[in-house]
Amino acid sequence: MGVTMSKPIEDFIHPVRVGWADCDPASIAYTGRIPYFALESIEVWWEHYVGVNWFALNLDRDIGTPFVHMSLDFYSTITPRHRLQCQVKLLKIGTSSLRFSVHGSQNGVLCFEGEFVSVIVVSETMQSQPIPAQILELIGPLVMPA
Amino acid sequence: MGVTMSKPIEDFIHPVRVGWADCDPASIAYTGRIPYFALESIEVWWEHYVGVNWFALNLDRDIGTPFVHMSLDFYSTITPRHRLQCQVKLLKIGTSSLRFSVHGSQNGVLCFEGEFVSVIVVSETMQSQPIPAQILELIGPLVMPA
Amino acid sequence: MGVTMSKPIEDFIHPVRVGWADCDPASIAYTGRIPYFALESIEVWWEHYVGVNWFALNLDRDIGTPFVHMSLDFYSTITPRHRLQCQVKLLKIGTSSLRFSVHGSQNGVLCFEGEFVSVIVVSETMQSQPIPAQILELIGPLVMPA
């Protein structure tokens, strides 16, 4: 009886330092660097919630997370003037897959939105596997539909 | 009178050398590198059909081509075992925008498909502009719906 | 009367997050990435002591700092297991040039040592210029012979 209030999910934001090396002759971050920023943010999300980076996940636990899809819309140019605040959300958990969104903002302006789907595999064989229960327990409560 | 047969459009394929530097500890090309391969292929397409790379286009002609969208599906891992054959098609021309597809294959196996939309801008101001007539004349005949 | 004790120069250390994207199939940071880490550390040193990153220095003040030399010795492999602590020292100031050392360590183990020489130029023309007095005042006290 009564209402169960679930704890609201905190925002996860990874601040990226955009540097000289990231920019092209148009004096903005090169388009190809932006997926790097987003993927790094997802890797740091893993560190934060699952407690391992992709290196440890692959080498120590034989779990890989190769991506099968990415899609990005670019709304505003990115420069080294401000940190790029990358907000990562876990949108959906499938049997062997995870769908994330990453929204990147600078100085309060939305620069890009992206969606990224990765599959959980056995590193050694690259065969997909169900998400291990120990990981599911940690990330299950984090799903936030877009 | 009669039927005008237009010359079929040749396939444009840019072979990418995938090297040690492009690969991650899973011994495959890192996901984030793949947009680089695709964007490089589109830049080489510009060189081939318009006669200028993005550097000359920006610096000499004050024309920029920033991307507003990219979407990629990854079907098969990419390694340094073979050249990555990147086929670029111009799918659509808008007033100020171009939509490309890039299909990357290794050893006859499709590794990824992507779509990329860029906008034609005045470099100096980053304001969109209609595609210059001189460029339109060169690329107009190349449109191939997906 | 007595001895003037100059304030000892604090250690400047920039911690680099080494990620999956930085590593190669040998499961270590790719050799070519290491100069990036060192250069980024020098850029952050600029931010810290001069108050501007290279982007602002070039675009707002028309000052460039192109490198004319780098030399690195690699002693121990770098992985994502630990932050890479990059210590930057300003070794020498010439009329128009700066010599830095960068020492990178992980978990207390020295991974690499490098020296980097940059020249102060007018961005627009790439012609060398004497180090501006305002900058010299800030960095002059930081010189630490190796």
Add this chain to the structure above:
Amino acid sequence: MGVTMSKPIEDFIHPVRVGWADCDPASIAYTGRIPYFALESIEVWWEHYVGVNWFALNLDRDIGTPFVHMSLDFYSTITPRHRLQCQVKLLKIGTSSLRFSVHGSQNGVLCFEGEFVSVIVVSETMQSQPIPAQILELIGPLVMPA
């Protein structure tokens, strides 16, 4: 009796396509990219003379070639206006090490000179090993003192 004329060693030159992605807001190739160009040129040298790239060398033959030293002098800026012609020379063979030089030129102008020392290791353990006889036979005749 008589003089044995050894066949002169051909120049080995790897042309690098410098693109938009390689350049920074100074409209020149970013300093950190130049070691990439040089290392790629050395990898292609391996392909050409030993018949394997670093990926196959590591994964199929369990031989690694990690670098212990690099040193570069930059003489002239690099841009996408021309191919960067990278000449690779094998300067010296040690018991377990190789010293290379790489000279990069654009349009006949020397842009950089570098030296790179790598050690031959067992990939799995990263322990140095004498250069395998089969490889020594192929590269021994290529040594050209600087």
